[in-house]
Amino acid sequence: MNIPKALTIAGSDSGGGAGIQADIKTFQELDVYGMSALTSVTAQNTLGVQGVHSLPVPFVAQQIESVFADLRPDAVKTGMLFSSEIIAEVARQAARHRIDKLVIDPVMIAKGGASLLQSEAVTALVQQLLPLALVVTPNIPEAEVMTGCPIHSLADRKEAAKRIHDYGPAYVIVKGGHDAGSDTVTDLVYDGRGFTELAGPRVDTVHSHGTGCTFSAALTAELAKGKDVLSAARTARDFVQAALTDALGIGGGQGPTNHWAYRRQKGVSV
Numbered sequence: 338m339n340i341p342k343a344l345t346i347a348g349s350d351s352g353g354g355a356g357i358q359a360d361i362k363t364f365q366e367l368d369v370y371g372m373s374a375l376t377s378v379t380a381q382n383t384l385g386v387q388g389v390h391s392l393p394v395p396f397v398a399q400q401i402e403s404v405f406a407d408l409r410p411d412a413v414k415t416g417m418l419f420s421s422e423i424i425a426e427v428a429r430q431a432a433r434h435r436i437d438k439l440v441i442d443p444v445m446i447a448k449g450g451a452s453l454l455q456s457e458a459v460t461a462l463v464q465q466l467l468p469l470a471l472v473v474t475p476n477i478p479e480a481e482v483m484t485g486c487p488i489h490s491l492a493d494r495k496e497a498a499k500r501i502h503d504y505g506p507a508y509v510i511v512k513g514g515h516d517a518g519s520d521t522v523t524d525l526v527y528d529g530r531g532f533t534e535l536a537g538p539r540v541d542t543v544h545s546h547g548t549g550c551t552f553s554a555a556l557t558a559e560l561a562k563g564k565d566v567l568s569a570a571r572t573a574r575d576f577v578q579a580a581l582t583d584a585l586g587i588g589g590g591q592g593p594t595n596h597w598a599y600r601r602q603k604g605v606s607v
């Protein structure tokens with residue numbers, strides 16, 4: 338039996354709602370074997386990020402080497418990378434291991450406002466990692482930072498997607514969660530030729546901690562199974578929609594999404 342395998346290169350969220358914890362839970366729920374290479378460890382809960390401890394670059398590299406030496410993943414995603422040094426090493430590893438299904442979630446700022454990427458590292462992310470990516474999944478503020486252009490409308494988002502595509506990824510998905518003015522949430526997929534809008538009803542909830550990690554992990558899991566980018570993105574939207582709709586309601590602040598919800602809605606087989 339061929340077991341699909343996915344690797345996340347990301348930070349740990351001690352609160353379990355975002356970061357590698359969200360990624361591994363999502364891989365598991367989609368029947369994909371999950372592996373991790375940690376870049377940083379955060380002390381974090383639903384109230385915010387209390388501390389960040391970045392791991393030494395050679396040890397980030399060693400984790401990736403260990404995984405590739407034995408368990409070769411079918412798809413890889415990145416999340417919190419924190420520094421330009423870690424980004425440079427991840428880019429080197431991606432090229433060295435010829436990772437073709439590489440999803441870059443350009444994590445910059447936690448929903449609570451804490452910085453998860455040093456500001457001087459944005460250029461490294463754009464110049465070194467985006468050219469290697471199959472898909473990059475910015476939210477609206479991240480797309481603004483990467484392009485230097487404010488986004489107020491869907492037309493602005495389309496323009497940003499085109500500019501980000503020029504940096505080299507095959508697909509750009511500008512997510513719509515931060516477009517608070519609408520009762521529909523639309524994720525915009527751009528493949529360099531045309532746009533596809535993936536829409537769903539906006540869920541009115543504070544429990545949205547980790548939605549971006551969960552979306553990019555579900556996308557990566559589906560790519561690991563051999564799905565094409567558009568169908569993987571549709572499943573990822575459905576996964577997050579279910580995870581937000583059926584909130585767990587735990588923690589005193591911005592709580593985690595429900596990673597069980599999608600499987601429970603679908604029945605046993607996903």
Ligand SMILES: Nc1ncnc2c1ncn2[C@@H]1O[C@H](COP(=O)(O)OP(=O)(O)O)[C@@H](O)[C@H]1O
Nearest residue numbers: 476512513514515522538539540548549552577
């Ligand atoms: N309130 C919401 N209702 C429904 N879907 C949402 C909501 N907020 C975010 N999403 C979905 O969660 C995913 C992450 O979106 P977004 O919030 O834009 O990114 P991030 O979590 O990186 O800030 C996207 O697929 C988006 O459509």
Ligand SMILES: Cc1ncc(COP(=O)(O)O)c(N)n1
Nearest residue numbers: 348355356447448546547548
């Ligand atoms: C370790 C880690 N990685 C990523 C996020 C972003 O998640 P969100 O923007 O949903 O808070 C986070 N809070 N912590």
